[in-house]
Amino acid sequence: MNRQLYTVASNIEEAQLFFESGVNLVQLRNKELSEQELLVVAKQVVELSHKYKSSQIIINDNIDIALKSKAYGVHLGQDDGDIPYLCKSYGKELVIGVSVDNVEEAREAESWGAHYIGAGAVFGSLTKPEAPHIGLATLKDICKSVQVPVSAIGGIKLSLLNKVLEAGAQYICVISDINQSTNRKLQIREYLNQIRKNNESL
Incomplete structure (x- = not known):
């Protein structure tokens, strides 16, 4: 599977910029909106994504919003409900990602039916400073321990991208x-170029 860039948008303007720049996976995350407001934005973003063949929308945390907006998928943290039940009940309708920070959690999430694993924070995270810092060695172990794609997240920079790719991550989630x-747009182009070169060498 080709490696892909994964970003996080908080509104439709950011999402459109990412779509136009060629980002494959865009997560919609905005903790400040009410559920009703988030649903409105989610529907707009999903509709907009249909104009870009290579882009898909993942909703952060909220499976109801993902279903109602007809998003591509949902990303769940360890505390976002009964994950085994959600994977079993909605895994045919949505791509479901689950956050982990160790091999045991990764294997468990895969056994539940997660379609991909979110592993991090790899280098520490400005977006979530409280998140554990797992490092490249643990990322590599997680990638080896599961068959589903692994999304690396947390403190990733262009200078560190090749190391993250070498560890086996298939989705590269970059925020800050x-x-x-x-x-x-230029920064995204640099990431996409490095990822493309890596894909060509596989």
Whole structure:
């Protein structure tokens, strides 16, 4: 499977920028919106995504919003409900990702039916400073321990991208290093170019 870039948007404007830039997976995450407001934005973003063949929308945390907006998938943390039940009940309707920070959790999530594993924070995270810092060695162990794709997240920068790819991650989730860039489209292009070169070498 080709490696893919994964980003996080908080509104439709950010999502559109990511779509236009060629990002494959875009997670919609906005903790400040009410559920009703989030549903409105989610529906708009999902509709917009249909104009871009290679882009898909993942909803953060909220499986109801993912279902009602007809999103591609949902990403769940360890505390986001009864994950085995959600995977069994909705795994045919949605791609379900589950956050983990060790091999045991990764294997467990895969056994529940998760379609991909979110592993991190790899290098520490500005977005979630309280998240454990798992490092490249644990990321590599997680990638080896499961058959489903692993999404690496947390403190990833262009200078570290090749090491993350070498560890076996198939989805590269980048937030701060893109959102804090003075030219986000250019920064995304740099990531996509490095990922493309890696894919060509496989």
